[in-house]
Amino acid sequence: MRIWLLAALALISTPLTAQSSGPPAPYANVQLEDPALEAEATALMHTLRCLTCQSQSIADSDAPIAGDMRHQVRVRLKDGQSPEQVRSWLVERYGDYVSYTPQVGSATWPLFAVPAVVIVLVLFALWRRLKGRKLRQEAQS
Amino acid sequence: MNRLAYLIPLGLFAFIAGLGGYMLTQAKNDTIPSQMIAKPLPEFDLPAATEGVEGVKQADFLDGEPKLLNLWASWCAPCIAEAPQLEALKEAGAPIYGIAMRDAPEDVAAFLANHGNPYRAIGHDDISAIQFELGSSGLPETFVIDGKGVIRYQHIGVIREEHVPNLLELLEQAK
Numbered sequence: 001m002r003i004w005l006l007a008a009l010a011l012i013s014t015p016l017t018a019q020s021s022g023p024p025a026p027y028a029n030v031q032l033e034d035p036a037l038e039a040e041a042t043a044l045m046h047t048l049r050c051l052t053c054q055s056q057s058i059a060d061s062d063a064p065i066a067g068d069m070r071h072q073v074r075v076r077l078k079d080g081q082s083p084e085q086v087r088s089w090l091v092e093r094y095g096d097y098v099s100y101t102p103q104v105g106s107a108t109w110p111l112f113a114v115p116a117v118v119i120v121l122v123l124f125a126l127w128r129r130l131k132g133r134k135l136r137q138e139a140q141s
Numbered sequence: 142m143n144r145l146a147y148l149i150p151l152g153l154f155a156f157i158a159g160l161g162g163y164m165l166t167q168a169k170n171d172t173i174p175s176q177m178i179a180k181p182l183p184e185f186d187l188p189a190a191t192e193g194v195e196g197v198k199q200a201d202f203l204d205g206e207p208k209l210l211n212l213w214a215s216w217c218a219p220c221i222a223e224a225p226q227l228e229a230l231k232e233a234g235a236p237i238y239g240i241a242m243r244d245a246p247e248d249v250a251a252f253l254a255n256h257g258n259p260y261r262a263i264g265h266d267d268i269s270a271i272q273f274e275l276g277s278s279g280l281p282e283t284f285v286i287d288g289k290g291v292i293r294y295q296h297i298g299v300i301r302e303e304h305v306p307n308l309l310e311l312l313e314q315a316k
Binding site: 054069071072094097098 | 171173174175176177243244245267268269270272273274275276278279
């Protein structure tokens with residue numbers, strides 16, 4: 001009985017140390033009127049890192065600052081900026097860390113170069129092997 | 142020679158596993174430094190956070206005097222820990238401008254009544270826009286702004302006693 005009473009009280013009580021006060025920013029949890037633009041905004045939000053909850057994207061996070069970032073994304077897209085402009089606006093302020101989609105840069109180019117180099121090496125090894133086999137077959141026949 | 146070649150993948154694996162193991166023993170650094178150092182303050186003009194204080198705008202930082210810009214909030218517990226150090230900075234002559242993030246006027250007033258008011262002016266930002274403009278990701282954070290409105294230094298987290306001389310020194314250098 002008592003436990004139910006406590007549970008009921010827990011439901012109606014507000015946490016003692018609230019994370020922040022005030023309502024969320026206008027476009028934190030409100031979709032844009034234009035569905036195409038909203039789809040672009042959502043796609044972008046999934047690739048931007050929440051600043052306080054660093055393993056979540058701002059689309060996934062309930063943190064107030066993630067809501068404020070979603071507001072920035074939606075408002076900027078509504079103002080006619082492209083998703084990549086919004087991304088670089090954030091990267092300019094927080095560095096590459098804020099973006100989940102790596103951009104080619106002085107520190108990140110190996111990410112893009114190494115797979116290409118590996119494919120070239122594998123093709124080269126394959127070519128040499130096949131050539132060797134062909135030569136041996138010719139020698140046998 | 143050819144036999145040893147088979148050890149290369151094993152060696153690579155051991156290297157990567159060892160690196161991973163080593164990284165696990167290292168303390169995680171959660172701070173995201175701002176990339177806005179040495180760049181000018183963005184244009185902003187924020188209303189007063191509560192009655193009896195002035196708002197804060199970019200133009201306040203262009204009068205030739207270096208200043209501290211402190212981002213805080215009445216709901217931010219570490220900001221309480223920081224209050225005595227801000228008071229000490231103020232007493233040492235540092236001009237401190239505050240911006241309260243996502244705050245209510247009555248909460249700001251209560252905080253100031255409880256923990257003192259070291260600020261020359263306190264602006265209010267209810268959508269954290271100034272945080273994004275400054276490349277700040279948490280509270281409290283304190284920026285050293287030189288007399289021309291250029292961001293010189295970012296202090297992430299609570300200002301503890303040992304940080305006070307450094308901040309005063311940086312203000313001196315920013316002249």
